[in-house]
Amino acid sequence: MTMSMTKPDRISAARRIAALRLPGRDARLGLLLIAPIVLVMGALVLLPLVLTAWDSLYRIDPMRAGTPFIGAANYINLASDPEVRAAAANTMWIVLLAVILETVGGVAFALLLQSMGPVRKWLLAAIILPWAMPSVVNSLIWSWMFNPSYGVLNAILHGLGLIPAGYVWSNDRTAALLIITIVHVWKMLPLTAVIMLAALQTIPMHLYEAAKIDGAGPIRTFFSITLPMTMGALAIAMTQSTVSAFNLFDEAWILGGASLDTRTLLIQVYMSAFQNLHMSYGMALSILVLIASLAVSLIYVARRRGETQGE
Amino acid sequence: MTISKTLSRTVAMTALAIGLAWAQAAAAETITVLLPSFGADAATKALTEEFTKDTGIEVQLQTMPWDNIRPKIVTSMVAGTAPADVIEFDWSWVGQFGAAKWFTPLDGKFDQALVDDMPTAGVFVYDGARLGIPYANDFRLHSINTAYLKQAGITDLPKTPDEIIRDARILKDKKVVEFPISIPLSATEGAATAWYFTTRMFGGELFDKDWNPLFTDPASPGYKALQWVVDGLHDGLINPAMTGMSDQETTAAFAHGAAAFDIAGHPYDLAIYQDKQRSTIPGLAALGLTGADPSTLRTIGLPEALAIPVNSEHKDSAVKFIQWWADHQAKIYTAVAVLPTRTSALKALSQDGQLVGGDDIAKYGAFTQAIFAQGTPPWYSEFSSAASATINQAAKGQISVDDAMKQIAARAQSAMQQ
Numbered sequence: 001m002t003m004s005m006t007k008p009d010r011i012s013a014a015r016r017i018a019a020l021r022l023p024g025r026d027a028r029l030g031l032l033l034i035a036p037i038v039l040v041m042g043a044l045v046l047l048p049l050v051l052t053a054w055d056s057l058y059r060i061d062p063m064r065a066g067t068p069f070i071g072a073a074n075y076i077n078l079a080s081d082p083e084v085r086a087a088a089a090n091t092m093w094i095v096l097l098a099v100i101l102e103t104v105g106g107v108a109f110a111l112l113l114q115s116m117g118p119v120r121k122w123l124l125a126a127i128i129l130p131w132a133m134p135s136v137v138n139s140l141i142w143s144w145m146f147n148p149s150y151g152v153l154n155a156i157l158h159g160l161g162l163i164p165a166g167y168v169w170s171n172d173r174t175a176a177l178l179i180i181t182i183v184h185v186w187k188m189l190p191l192t193a194v195i196m197l198a199a200l201q202t203i204p205m206h207l208y209e210a211a212k213i214d215g216a217g218p219i220r221t222f223f224s225i226t227l228p229m230t231m232g233a234l235a236i237a238m239t240q241s242t243v244s245a246f247n248l249f250d251e252a253w254i255l256g257g258a259s260l261d262t263r264t265l266l267i268q269v270y271m272s273a274f275q276n277l278h279m280s281y282g283m284a285l286s287i288l289v290l291i292a293s294l295a296v297s298l299i300y301v302a303r304r305r306g307e308t309q310g311e
Numbered sequence: 312m313t314i315s316k317t318l319s320r321t322v323a324m325t326a327l328a329i330g331l332a333w334a335q336a337a338a339a340e341t342i343t344v345l346l347p348s349f350g351a352d353a354a355t356k357a358l359t360e361e362f363t364k365d366t367g368i369e370v371q372l373q374t375m376p377w378d379n380i381r382p383k384i385v386t387s388m389v390a391g392t393a394p395a396d397v398i399e400f401d402w403s404w405v406g407q408f409g410a411a412k413w414f415t416p417l418d419g420k421f422d423q424a425l426v427d428d429m430p431t432a433g434v435f436v437y438d439g440a441r442l443g444i445p446y447a448n449d450f451r452l453h454s455i456n457t458a459y460l461k462q463a464g465i466t467d468l469p470k471t472p473d474e475i476i477r478d479a480r481i482l483k484d485k486k487v488v489e490f491p492i493s494i495p496l497s498a499t500e501g502a503a504t505a506w507y508f509t510t511r512m513f514g515g516e517l518f519d520k521d522w523n524p525l526f527t528d529p530a531s532p533g534y535k536a537l538q539w540v541v542d543g544l545h546d547g548l549i550n551p552a553m554t555g556m557s558d559q560e561t562t563a564a565f566a567h568g569a570a571a572f573d574i575a576g577h578p579y580d581l582a583i584y585q586d587k588q589r590s591t592i593p594g595l596a597a598l599g600l601t602g603a604d605p606s607t608l609r610t611i612g613l614p615e616a617l618a619i620p621v622n623s624e625h626k627d628s629a630v631k632f633i634q635w636w637a638d639h640q641a642k643i644y645t646a647v648a649v650l651p652t653r654t655s656a657l658k659a660l661s662q663d664g665q666l667v668g669g670d671d672i673a674k675y676g677a678f679t680q681a682i683f684a685q686g687t688p689p690w691y692s693e694f695s696s697a698a699s700a701t702i703n704q705a706a707k708g709q710i711s712v713d714d715a716m717k718q719i720a721a722r723a724q725s726a727m728q729q
Contacts, residue, residue, distance in 0.1 A: 062389065063410035063689050083700075148552040170555045171707045258498040260700045261709070274385050276693045277407060278729070 049290075056284035062277050074284035084285065086260050087268040091246060091289075094181050094264065095296070098245040101185045103238055106192025111226075113193065114200045124194070131190040139254035142183045146255075173261040180262055183251045188244055192237040199233030200226070239297040246293035265289045341369040342625045342632060345395035347377040347615075349647040358646055362635045368628045377401075384620075388413045393620040396629040400443040400618035402434045403500070403695065406687040409437025415619040416440035420630050425637055428653045431614040434681055443616025444633050445652035446640070450612045450679045451508040452671075454565055454576035454584070456488075458595040463487045468597070470605040472512055472539055475572055479548040482571050490550035492543055493561050493570035496706040501558030503699040504613060505575035507682050509536035511609045512602055520685065522727060524720035529713070532603070538712045541705055554706045566590040578676065581668035582648045598671040600678065612679040614652055641665075690726035697722035 056074055058067045078084050109127060113120050130138065145153040148166045157163045170176045203226065211221045227234075249266040256262030258271065265285065273282025349355060352374050359370040373395060375383070380399050387394035388411070400414070408414055418441050426432045426441075435443035453475075455468060463482045469475045479491035494509075495501040510517060515532025516525055526533025543549040556564070562580050565573040568591055573580070576598070583589050584596040602608045617636060619629045636643065640651035641659050650672070651657050657676070661669035688694075698719050705715040 062413070063407060083697075148555075166550075166552065168551045168554060171551055173709070256498075258696055258700055259703050260498070261704070261707070263700075271696060274382055275696060276726075277385065277411065279389070 052283045053287050056280050056287055058280055060280040060283075062279070070280075074281050075288070077281070078285055078288065083260065083263070084265075084268055087263045087265045090177060090252075090261070090263060091248070091265045093177050094184070094248055094252075095242060095245040097178075097181045098185055098188070098248075099238060099241045101181070102189045102192045102241040103234070105185065105189045106237060107196050107234075109189070109193035110196035110200055111222075113197050124197075127190045127193060129190075130187050133187070135187060135250035136254060138187050139183055139251045142179070142186075142251075143255050146179060170256060170259070170261070176256055176259075176262045180248070180251050180255050183255065184245065184248055187251075188241060192241060195233050195237045195240075196230060199230040203229045235300040235303070238300045242296050242300075243293050246289060246296075339367060339369055340625060340628050341371060342397060342628045343371045343373065343393075343395040344632060345373045345375070345380065345383070345398040347380060347399055348374040349649060351647045354646040358639075358643060361639075362632060365635065366628075366631055368631060370632070384408070384413075388620065388622075391622065393622045393624070395620075396623040396625045397617050397619060397632050400435065400616045402431075402612070402614055402616075402682075403687060403691055405435055405437050405442065406689040406691050409440075409442055410689040413621060414442040415621050415623070415626060416442065417444060417619070417630070417633075421634065421637070425634075425653075428655050430654065430679070431612050431652055431681075434612065434614055434687070435616045435618075437686065443618040444637055445614040445616045446633075446636055446643075446649065447615040448612075448650040448652045448657075448676070449577055449579075449614055450610050450676060451504065451575050452578060452610055452675045453599040453601065454562075454573040454580050455597045455599050456565070456568065456571045456592060456595055457597050458592065459487050459491070459568075459571040468599050469601055471601050471603060472509075475574075475601060476539075476543065476548065479543070479572065480546075483548060488568070488571050490548065490569070491571040492549045492574060493556075493565055493572070494540060494543075494549060494553060494574040495556055495558040495561045496540070496549075496553040496703060497555050497557055498696075498700045498703040499557045500695060500699065501561070501575070502702050503695045504611065504682075505558070506533070506536060506540075506698060506702055508575050508611050509539065511611055511680075512536065513539075514603045514607065514609070516684075518683070518723075522685070522688070522723075524716075524723055527716045527720050534712065534716050537702065537705060537715060540702075541712055544706055544708075554703055563589075565596075566592060568592055578668070578672045579648055579650050581672075585667055598668050598675060600675045608675075608678045609680055610675060610678050611682045613682075688727075690723070690729070693726035693729075694719075694723045697726075 057069060057071055059070045059073075060067050113124060113127075116123055145151050146169050148154060148168045154163065154167060158165050158167070169179050207225050207229075208221060211225055216224065247266055248264050249270070252262050252264045252267055258267065263271075266289065269282045269286045269289070272278050272285060344359065346355065355374060356372055359372050363369055377399070381401070381404065384394050384398065384404075400408070421444060425444075429445050431445045431448065432441070435441060435445065459482060460466075460468075460478065463478075463485050465478050465481060469478050475492065482488050482491040494505050496505075507517060510526065510533040513532035513535045515536075517533055519525055525531050526537075528534060529538075540549065544551060544553075550569070553561070558575065558577075561573060562576065562583065564570065565576070565580075566584055566589060578598065581596060581598060585593050587593050590596075600608050600610060617633045619626055619633075623629055637653065640649075640653050640656040643649050644651055644656070644660055645665055651660065657666065657669070657673055660666035661673055666672060683691075701710070701715045701718050701722075704710045705712055710718070
């Protein structure tokens, strides 16, 4: 008995082959709808990124004639620049502390909001306020509160006997970095809380009921049900925390200025490019900052992907 | 028919009038002027309106805090657009912006007599080209709260840095003021220029003619100057909060009685101290200058100029604006307290009794010298930010004066090689 295709079979096969070459109508519509944002992202994000990376291989300095190709010279010089190393150390310190505080604090606030019932919406609105405030305004207000002469926080802490009168926070590197981190966390923690709250609300209630019947306490329930079910959202929240901490500028500039104690990588980029007019040097540093923040973020995403594939 | 003719004539005349007005408006040139905020924007605007009345050239005035002007210039020029037709041009930008060829040479556009009347005109010459005409005079000298000195029984103003320390100790011991000396120590330009000034107080220079650093030797004036500040902090004579204060904040604090000596004050601060709206010490402040050798007093000049970006499209009108501003320096001083750069204007104001502290300003202004005799180098910005950041570290006790001087010298030499 020979195998041969009937006419309907041939038509069906033809259609399947055609479908591989051209997307269907729905897919085409989808592509059309996302085309504007792809174009905008390409023009405003991808293209500048590619140009920056390309230009970082040249010497672009308005004070010197020509723009010769110098290859990786900028990157090599960055590695031995003591100011860049100081800025990198400050930035890593802030990133580590900010991610921990925002994650732990964000999850805690989300759990609190989840348990609030009808009052939740008012508390949510209050928590969102710091995030809605511009970073510069936020930082200025905190700088006034920590002012050694008239700051309200200094007055309260001195009244409690915790600090001497006229304590200057910025004179101690650890205290200065801690304050900058706290101001940044104050602003960004609400975003983590909102992301986690949304994830918490997708967890089916019957899982908690079953856990209760089985005799699981709140801590066991959190680690066995809540945390695993919100891992995806947690990865997203930690990614945004990491990236925003790596890109910290406003808080460090307002509270510490160009001081080496608190100078972050983005402040160093600004000073290299716009103060010292070593444009491509600043570009090279900004590329390195991008790579570092992506590398750290990928750790969360890859781990989450690994867990998903293992399920 | 008659009505129709009248109506036609009326419409024609109206159209003609509108057309002429439009043509006149189109013909009137408009220039943009970017200046720092002198704290009197309405008065500055009124001055530009006078210029318009005199010349017919319209002015779009933009004012902003001084620290924001440089980033605006850099980003605009890198993008290929002029930030304004006439802009503020600080002495510290001459090397960098001159090397970048961002400004129009003004040689031959102003009378030599005008230039000769401005002792600081030479600061704005780069590679033989005059890039700016100075409009704001600035140098450093001490502001002294004479009421505090009187309260402590000190009858004579100090003449040397050591006498300042001596008097500060008396003021502190007698509890007249907690921190008698103020000097900006934050990582800002004000801290760097304060160090340059105190180096002059100790009778020295920062670099030799070949740009070799002169401040790494403990016996050098630059080294002694920073040691003097650090010792003052250690002895409780300088407020530790100075590590977070710019020069403007230091002036404001002095105006409210926070110190007896503002080491790196400005000549125009006296006008602030006399103003009851901005000061609690009107009539109590005096100007002074000290030196390790009181017979050879020296100070540093930090003038500002008006300049024209190379890509300005209204260069001729911009020159007229600069000329007008130079011709009316005395009037500008009375309006917005910008200290004249012309010797003739300073003398006229002093003779009329309109220059607050005029005699002292004229007296100490005569000791002004450029910070760099060779001209401001292109690497000045890197040197200045390294100097201010390092001074800030030394003031916080994070590094020794010896390490600080070596660090600044190393950074200067690295910047020179780039």
